[in-house]
Amino acid sequence: MLAPRKKLWSTPERAVTAAIDFVAPFKEEDVVYDVGCGDGRVLIKFAMLEGTSTRTKFVGVEIDEDRANEARENVEREGLSQRIVILCENALMVDYSDATVVFLYLIPRGLRLIKPILLGEEGKRGGGRRIKIVTYMSEFEGETFVRKVNVEPEHQKGAGWPVHLYELEAQEASLTG
Numbered sequence: 001m002l003a004p005r006k007k008l009w010s011t012p013e014r015a016v017t018a019a020i021d022f023v024a025p026f027k028e029e030d031v032v033y034d035v036g037c038g039d040g041r042v043l044i045k046f047a048m049l050e051g052t053s054t055r056t057k058f059v060g061v062e063i064d065e066d067r068a069n070e071a072r073e074n075v076e077r078e079g080l081s082q083r084i085v086i087l088c089e090n091a092l093m094v095d096y097s098d099a100t101v102v103f104l105y106l107i108p109r110g111l112r113l114i115k116p117i118l119l120g121e122e123g124k125r126g127g128g129r130r131i132k133i134v135t136y137m138s139e140f141e142g143e144t145f146v147r148k149v150n151v152e153p154e155h156q157k158g159a160g161w162p163v164h165l166y167e168l169e170a171q172e173a174s175l176t177g
């Protein structure tokens with residue numbers, strides 16, 4: 001018999017707090033993505049933040065059906081279904097052309113793959129659309145971050161994992177090929 005399902009990862013509270021410090025307060029017109037949103041905890045924290053407009057849109061993208069359903073249940077439980085949409089999709093197939101803020105807790109390969117989709121290919125940028133991107137753990141290779149803080153997860157005394165903020169310009173139609 002299989003053991004009860006345990007999470008092997010989740011964004012620690014302190015990393016969410018650091019992300020909030022980097023990108024909040026959100027604007028009414030912001031569209032905020034969590035790519036690989038797991039159980040939806042990051043977007044729920046963002047949406048529940050005091051001062052966040054009920055008009056700000058939040059989109060979680062999660063490929064794992066169980067996780068996406070868990071995220072939807074969590075969103076519903078918090079009464080946020082009108083504000084947070086959870087897409088059960090491969091993040092590499094999603095159109096991010098409305099994104100203004102993106103949270104990413106992915107492995108380096110995931111960041112490498114998602115980068116041209118979020119921003120457009122190298123050398124083709126410059127649509128004037130600014131995106132704030134927060135990465136937890138891994139860096140956005142080839143980009144210069146504007147802020148960085150190391151956080152010690154609650155369950156990992158002595159560890160320090162980086163949270164980076166990037167402010168980048170995307171090409172206008174960022175969905176590639």
Ligand SMILES: C[S@@+](CC[C@H](N)C(=O)[O-])C[C@H]1O[C@@H](n2cnc3c(N)ncnc32)[C@H](O)[C@@H]1O
Binds near residue numbers: 012091
């Ligand atoms: C490190 S976890 C982060 C989870 C979440 N942000 C949290 O704090 O709990 C990475 C997540 O990305 C999801 N993921 C991996 N590849 C994906 C893909 N191609 N499209 C969408 N989600 C993906 C995984 O299922 C997992 O939930």
